[in-house]
Amino acid sequence: MKYLKYLLFGILFGIILVKAEMISWFRIQEMFRLESFHMYGIIGSAVFTGILSVWLIRRFNIKTIHGETVVIPEKKFNKGQIYGGLLFGLGWAMTGACPGPLFAQAGTGAAAVIVTILSAIAGTWLYGRFREKLPH
Amino acid sequence: MIAFFQQPWPWYVAGPLIGLLVPALLLTSNKTFGISSNFRHICAACAPGNIPFFKYNWKQESWNLIFALGILAGGWIAVSLLGNGQPASIHPNLAADLAVYGIHPETAMVPSSLFGIDQLFTLRGLILMVGGGLLVGFGTRYAGGCTSGHSIMGLSSLQWPSLVATMAFMAGGFLMANFILPHLLAL
Numbered sequence: 001m002k003y004l005k006y007l008l009f010g011i012l013f014g015i016i017l018v019k020a021e022m023i024s025w026f027r028i029q030e031m032f033r034l035e036s037f038h039m040y041g042i043i044g045s046a047v048f049t050g051i052l053s054v055w056l057i058r059r060f061n062i063k064t065i066h067g068e069t070v071v072i073p074e075k076k077f078n079k080g081q082i083y084g085g086l087l088f089g090l091g092w093a094m095t096g097a098c099p100g101p102l103f104a105q106a107g108t109g110a111a112a113v114i115v116t117i118l119s120a121i122a123g124t125w126l127y128g129r130f131r132e133k134l135p136h
Numbered sequence: 137m138i139a140f141f142q143q144p145w146p147w148y149v150a151g152p153l154i155g156l157l158v159p160a161l162l163l164t165s166n167k168t169f170g171i172s173s174n175f176r177h178i179c180a181a182c183a184p185g186n187i188p189f190f191k192y193n194w195k196q197e198s199w200n201l202i203f204a205l206g207i208l209a210g211g212w213i214a215v216s217l218l219g220n221g222q223p224a225s226i227h228p229n230l231a232a233d234l235a236v237y238g239i240h241p242e243t244a245m246v247p248s249s250l251f252g253i254d255q256l257f258t259l260r261g262l263i264l265m266v267g268g269g270l271l272v273g274f275g276t277r278y279a280g281g282c283t284s285g286h287s288i289m290g291l292s293s294l295q296w297p298s299l300v301a302t303m304a305f306m307a308g309g310f311l312m313a314n315f316i317l318p319h320l321l322a323l
Contacts, residue, residue: 003202005164010206011213013157018214019141020150024245026226029234032306032313035227041147042154043287049155050292057159070162075280075290077297084278085286085301089308091271093317094264096246098283099171099276102269103204107211110246112253112265119269124175126270127277128189134278 025096170285
């Protein structure tokens with residue numbers, strides 16, 4: 001039952017992704033062609049809300065509902081964030097989806113998206129396989 | 137009431153709601169918001185091979201897979217219960233550019249003229265679905281996160297490597313959408 005909350009958060013996220021048309025291939029094209037403010041408004045206001053939340057949690061040392069201190073792992077810089085980021089960006093504009101939206105797209109009944117998800121899993125596997133040979 | 141939810145949601149509703157998922161996960165479970173790690177967990181669960189990168193206790197991260205399953209269910213609920221059956225209204229310049237390639241706005245947000253099952257048997261569809269998917273999976277893991285893990289969670293906690301990653305995501309997207317995609321769509 002402890003997993004129920006993750007399912008509910010996921011459902012909420014999935015509904016938002018669809019209803020705000022963030023999973024629309026067209027909206028992603030508009031974003032990258034600078035033809036619409038919509039996606040920038042969403043990402044901007046989401047980050048603003050997130051920054052404010054994390055700041056409040058740290059400022060007032062707010063604990064989790066189980067009384068634990070909130071831990072946010074540090075992200076360390078490596079060149080992968082540039083090379084991998086660029087490669088992901090190319091794929092994002094092709095598929096019109098980042099990983100979250102891929103799952104939502106499949107949920108809307110776009111059956112062929114399953115092929116895209118399987119390809120993303122394969123891509124991740126290839127990264128794991130050749131990780132040592134890549135510049136980081 | 138239901139009609140209210142059936143309209144497309146504006147950015148100032150969707151954005152803050154997504155932002156609130158960050159403290160929701162932190163405060164209920166001490167988990168950080170992110171999706172792309174799921175691809176790694178699936179590799180670790182199904183085909184770890186002898187690859188060190190996939191040798192870890194993925195079951196400890198199964199909450200993330202449940203989260204992804206929820207997204208899938210949410211997508212289904214949004215369309216079947218909260219859908220309005222209207223085609224997306226898109227920018228006239230984009231509509232005109234896409235019409236040249238026989239792509240038109242549809243009620244589905246994933247255009248079937250590009251991502252339908254039948255398109256898997258075309259070069260264009262194969263490149264977009266398989267090639268695009270490979271890039272998404274390879275790129276996000278190489279970058280150590282996606283739009284969720286870096287652009288939302290990383291930026292929310294003011295981590296500069298996530299800003300670098302986000303700028304790289306956007307640069308790749310700009311390059312593809314404006315300069316490469318037109319050639320792919322013409323295939």
